Amino acid sequence: MPVDIDIAKVAHLARIDLSDEELAQYGEQLSVILEYAERVSALPTDGVEPTSHPLPATNAFRPDVVTSSLTNEEALAMAPEAEDGYFRVPRILGEP
């Protein structure tokens, strides 16, 4: 079954800037892979609970204790751009 993909929208959601050619190429590859992956739908799974995690445990917590943070220098050491102790980025358009 051919899978219909709005590849430009997917690339935007994933924040990867691709050319039209690249989009077309990835779109095609994704169709092929998804057709293969879609085999999963052949298996009847009515009433089967999804497994999202292999560990059958709950409540892994951390006590509310302060541990040491990175210094400002350490935090910014690998920043592509920094200014006055902040990470610097180009202007931000719009809200989250």
Add this chain to the structure above:
Amino acid sequence: MTDLADLSIVEAGRQLRSGDVTAVDLWEAAATRIAYTEPHLHAFLTVDREGALATAKVVDAAFRAGEDAGPLQGIPIALKDNMCTKGLATTASSRMLEGWVPPYDGTAVANLRNAGAVLVGKTNLDEFAMGSSTENSAFGTSRNPWDVDRVPGGSSGGSAGSVAVGSSMGAFGSDTGGSIRQPAALCGVVGMKPTYGLVSRYGLIAFASSLDQIGPFARSVEDAALLLEGVAGHDIHDATSYRGEYPTLTDGLEKGVKGLRVGIVKELMVDAIDSEIRAATRAMADKLSDAGADVVEVSLPSSEYALSAYYLIAPAECSANLARLDGVRYGNRVPADTTDEMMAKTRAAGFGPEVTRRILLGTYALSAGYYDAFYGQAQRVRTLVRQDFATAYEQTDVLISPTTPTTAFEIGAKTDDPIAMYYSDVCTIPSNLAGDPSISVPVGVDTRGLPIGFQIMAPALGESMLFRVAAEVERLAEFSARPSLAVSKETV
């Protein structure tokens, strides 16, 4: 005389403690091996000569002072380059992280440092551990030490190759769908994926969080058990770290398989698996039977869907895990007028094709309208796979199968066909979906002289049993071949 680089960890430990060798000697032997294998192998992205020598000297002083942190003290060990090492570049073989130096050690790395291991360097992998050949590394493909025109497998291909040639005595990798066991099989070494949660994932650059697990490469089963012991343990920094009692790993190695029930997995012995590999698997099954095991055929009916489910679950998780690579706080940045454009351009330039493909795939599989058909269904299939294993373990102690459908393939043979490449992991993926431990042990070579891996699987926390059977397989296989690159300096 045996070159020190070819010693087992067990033997090296004996000699370190008897004073016959020093940690500096072992490091120098590894360094020599690195010097003459690396030009052909490209197993390492970074060799930490200064750090390794400094650690070796500290360790030797400790030995002299009678301080002994255990079996890994003084042992030269290599780390896959997706394990964060404080002060030492960690790239995950991605342009995105080229030159990134973590300000922290992952827990497994910290445990190794505390155990006195001599960390020799960081090994090559498929970018962000996505791949089965290391061809997806942004920094060049590693070679198979048995045939440099072939791939070492992946994604932990560099670690596997390094252990195979002796440029490290043991190594660590990560296994999300087979990324330890498959390259171990292709390089003729032991590779093991522990029960999910046994080794902390803190500081392991995440690919698929519910599947990733750090595990060892070694030239013997006992060495692999010692390596795992060095890193396993509960970690407060990983919420998915196992909190119960940990299995003992080295106690049962001599016990043999007499009376054990061994299930050979029917669905992993089909035509799509290379006939020589099937024959080798069958032969080992017969030897186990001769050694007293009760070998039966078992079925994991959902396993043929496991690969499909995996290629929905892992990309979905990776699409979120890799979102943090955005050029804002670290890593490389492509300048642009707005932050949104900067992120999109940075990610386009930073990720290679396979990573891009999987991020797009996962993004799609999670998006509105498709979630249930793809991701949701894959998670239900995951439940079925686990149920299949549970049923199989009602009548068996361990399961066996080939590790891989083929031996090492030629570089470039599968790069244009993602699905063919994905099929490399068909035998290993079910254990990841189940969260169970699994190990690959070399049992022979094919007619081309390429090693064949034999996979043993056990239920969660069944490491004791797994290593016990693996040790017997190792004895029965009498596998002593070494790759040409490791044999002598003169041959290369």
Add this chain to the structure above:
Amino acid sequence: MPEWEAVIGIETHVELQTNSKMFCGCAVAFGEAPNTNTCPVCLALPGAIPVPNEEAIEGIVKIGTALDSTINKDSLFYRKNYFYPDLPKNYQISQYTFPVCEFGKLEIVVDGEPFVVGITRVHMEEDTGKSRHVGEDGRIHDASHSLLDFNRSGVPLVEIVTEPDIRTAEQARAYGAELQRIVRTLGVSDARLEEGSMRFDANVSVRRGPDAEFGTRTETKNVNSLRSLQRAITFEIDRQTRVLEEGGEIIQETRHWNEDKGVTISMRIKEESEDYRYFQEPDMLPLEIDEAWQQRVKAEQPELPAQKRARYVGLGTDAHTAELLADDPALGGLFDQAVQAGANAKQAGIWITQEVVAYLRREEKSLVETALSAAHVAELSEMVSAGDLSSTASKDVLNAVLAGDGTPREIAEAKDLIQISDSGFLEAEVDAVIADNTDAFEKLAGGDMKMIGFFVGQVMKRTGGKADPRLVSEMVRNKAQG
């Protein structure tokens, strides 16, 4: 046609003041130098993974319990995926299906009328970092670039979502105020709107009367006080009504409240509903808040503001005094202790909410910085009841006690304010005054009640102002009536 009616729902974010962040050990602190409380986890460095803070989970269970919610025994963390530079992982760890709390309610009172606001859900998430826009007066669109501080990244955040039950801006404000009181009473957050540790988003729509379908709603953000919550909603109701009256259409969008101009401004039109690609957080295990945990939190729950107010009214204070006392833990505590020590509740309530508050404001002090104790209040109350002190004089004495001049009795004695309430003595004085003023007394006895004042005044004069005027007045009246 029916009148326009507003339909309002409020989403509230409360930062929990735990010691450390939600998923790492960095300190939760306000106003520190940028990027000094960060680590691999809250900067989302490669390889770093989250571990939830147990105290934060305890905090949300407290809030959910106080809001009468169902606490789900099993609940899950999800990843909410969206790219934004203040969100280091580019996904927020939040909850989706199976939040910690659901189906709660909060009763508020507006103009004496009780009103119940349904609570849809209360869920746990993490805060983002902060961005500062540089150039062109810091406005986002005209900025040349932005600066990011991740100190706030990963601070535990509880989101409280109401049903669209609220109908007026006043109700919205009352809801916000009551929620703030509850959160503070629970001690889980200082809930300061101006510092952002409590934040409101108001969803507002209007419709023609209570039977009409819901209209298109807008979401107003950036409301930094209870007053601006009310103003912003009022503005938005008026704006939407005007647009619709003029035949226009309401666009579903996010709007920002501009405090200076007193208007909401459109920020961005949501072209499509966001595709957050929620999926269960694989780095985290499910939460299990079992019966024992739920019961313990319930048992340990402090007296909530509404309970406290009702109790105060029951003790005899008026509703307004009760509210003032319940709103201020220090004053409420003093009141409780004073009443326990025997003070008259009504009298003590008025002293504390009027005299004490005025003194503290005047002197710019907090209660603990004064010399006043609950025992003082009780003593003062006893003196007034016993007639030893006039209620006028009691205020002077109270101020002197606050200033540290001594106990009420010491001060009253030192200032010679103790009243004579010995009836035998006073009767003799009254008789003496009557004897000296027989003409005047006859007028009084003849029904000229205005003369009472004269006789009281005379007695006060004879006693140097120390007689209890109430008692004297009563005696004179009795004598006049024979």
